[in-house]
Amino acid sequence: MKKIILILGIIVSTFYSCSDFIEEESLSNVPADATYKTATGFQLLVNSDYARLKGIYGGNPWLFCSGTDMYAEGRTPEPAGLSQYTLLIPSAVNVEDLYNSCYQQIQSVNKTIYYSTITEQTSNLSMLVGEARFLRANAYFLLVQTYGGVPIILDNITSPVLSFKRNTAEEVYKQIIADLEASLTTVGTGAYATTGKVNKRAVQDLLAKVYLTRGYETFAAPTDFATAANYADAAIAGQALNIAFDQLFAATATTNNDLNAETIFSVQYDKASTSTDPTKLGNNQFYYFSSYLGGSETGAPLRSYNLCPTGYALGLYEKGDKRWEATFMTEILEETVTTNGKAVTTLYFPYYSGRAANPSNVKVKHFFEPKWFTAADKAAWNTANAARKSASFVYHPWGQYSAEHTVSTDPFSSNDCYTIPVKKFDDPTATTPISTGPVSTRDIIVARLGETYLVAAEAYLKAGQPGTGLARLNEVRRRAGVANATTAQFNIDYILDERGRELLGEYHRWFDLKRTGTLVARASAYNYKIKAANFVGVDGKLKILRPIPQLALDLNQNKDFPQNPGY
Template structure:
């Protein structure tokens, strides 16, 4: 099951926006009903549930990261509504991305749950249904965090349903926990790196996140935090953070011992459309690096780290070098035409003669003193390229592009780099995609979930222990009990999880979205959040497309819109 691939040609499904309806067109002329009643056909249906994750996570990450304290646009504009809030309305660009893709997965799971009752009985049938219910719970969890209460549509739909009622957020959380409780009782215990399938550890991890998030809601209670801490510890299962920081996201090491759940890609599965079937996570959190003319990867100047994000790291924190490409290297090679060619960035990964590499750009860390700069320049004098640029601290964040708008003028995030794309030779750089996995859950974050849950449950000493395990691996001093609060946890999550599709949810969960985004994102002021009704735009709006297609017009919009 490692690298689950959706086999097309058996059943083609088409999702019709808010109607949550899938029309079937059997290209092999084998009826779906007949196919799914066999063990092999049912397995294909389960596999398709995993495949829908690529639609949720594989595209642009605006709903995960835009409009936060850690990332802001550089010279490339982001969707103005999601990134700045003032222009955020129900019809804004990309507002419906999660709404549509999550309901696509939900309907696929609904079909799985239905056919489990009529398909061939096998020894692993309950386990497969448990995996599917985990995926449905994760989809609803994304929806309820983003939009608040949404319709609970857990029936297998065979004819169009054009009218939906909006369930409350409390009801959605109840449905999520019900699915996860059932999943926990039935999924397997196989090691994720071997099976590639949802296991009990993944379910415990998601239960921890769900209970922690519900605990902050008006209908939550102290017991939610206690449960979150317990489930997080069950997911940790005594495993220390022993993988070095620079190995966590090393290309080729996505399925490491600390990966709990991920969206998996396989290079062979992209062969039918190698310019589209991967993901674009590598494209963000950086700057334009020169593109095809230098052989560098295409980057967007979107979601560039803010001064706040870059300033989170202290001297000795191993995550600084593991997260950022602090030196951009160049190498002179001979092109196919026999002429000398300078290749930028990728020589870091690919060079066969590392001693010949030159440094084109260096980004000075926050802790450098003038003496440190002099020492670095002296030690590296022989390595400097003719066009070398030294970027002092404070001159390579997102906001600095307002002052100096040039290639490579924000520090590149390297943790998602794919130095071995499989796109055809000569493919335009704007069509390059990655086939690296997108890591959704990993052990380092689970420790931080436990830390926050114990703090909120009134057991700060235990929570501090969990947080300091993350800091121990990073090579920095333990935090003290006097420092240990929600803001410190958010700072630590920023250091550990930069770029990992978590930040907007973190700020929304902890009630710090307005305060932190307006304090640290140069594009956002607190007044941006005030909506037409005078209420704050904390939730994203219910998409206008969903409202228009819903024949039930008594479907309330979120506050602020």
């Protein structure tokens, strides 16, 4: 039996909040064992597997995004270890987040697989087990990328286990692939937008990412990149990128487009599922990637002032790229409405409501000049929008609203709205503007078709078929409305730039840099808080992997468990 740490062995099996595809059912005092042996109870167990995704993705995104080239600290501090590396130690804040939440997911799935052999046998049982295996593979994939080799736990743990061994990264990858191959043979084929469940396309997409990532490892198989390309094409299944980019994340006060035809897999939320505790049961993806926009008295969404886009990230976009205005709130609007004799001004959210209802009352409070603006463009914009400017209008020139600028000596850096907001995750519902933390009920999109094209592009390039890879990348650029990349441009750096444009704010960047071996070079080149020397650990080796959490080591009675290099 593989062993597991005490902190992971004492995992409760209570369910997290419901997803779109999870229905709560009060089981009163019915014993869990008896419940899981019924078809209805087993379905609830699978539901709990899905719900565990919220613990992995719904909280702070530090382990996905901190310490990269795309996002840097603004005025609000990030966890210093994860964002700057000099203070990155096994006991650093948030280091254990993925370790704990992924093992909670793994143990939940282990319980599901255990009960699948003794529960009521139904026609869809193998399909449900396939969905669970996908979720376990996804958790192990996050773990092995973040921490390297970790314990492989496949047993249903019912009592604390105090000792465990560390498997190699190669062994973990083999387990991931085994789970996904088993999943691929049993999961359904229904459209994700309809079922909200793991299907063959989601499994193919994850297999493509797993093989692509393993392809960079010293223990890679010679065919890994070609296999990744094949799986990516299978997931693409000939579907072109025909949804306008600004519609992929479109949202209003009442609806959103999260479950669209290009969403391959996501962590699903809805307002009904968070109604019992709306300030804790949602997610906070909307909260990051922006400056502070003002207090609740302005009606603006409360935002942090960390994980702000760097100058490099903002400079990736060229004139005509539709992703620029679809990703960023390039104009911050304000609306003044008089009710019962009192004038009330609301900031930011008139973009979603007031502009359509009362256009004459809506003014531009802030405008963020894009990189390509010339002096003539600036003059033309000011002339065309003269009547739209508010009395306190601010024009932000290019170069004066990036993450690094917010901590400069510029006297405006202490003001609100002085870093361009990322709007693609906005949740313009009643709870979001006045709350911080996990209050959003927008889905967190984990995999979507645009990224799959870029996975295929990278896989084909690494497999020695750059022409095919370039065609996949240029499909992404076609939808964005920009010119095709050329053969001369097409390399790993260009792919990382394109992933930056397409996927800004989505939870991939640290993994992208770690996978491609560019973490040190790119983070130190584009993140003002990071120097290459920051990565050098106490043993002279680089801190590429995150450290195994100190608490995991302390509680493990097997002391023959190596820490990662650099720590």
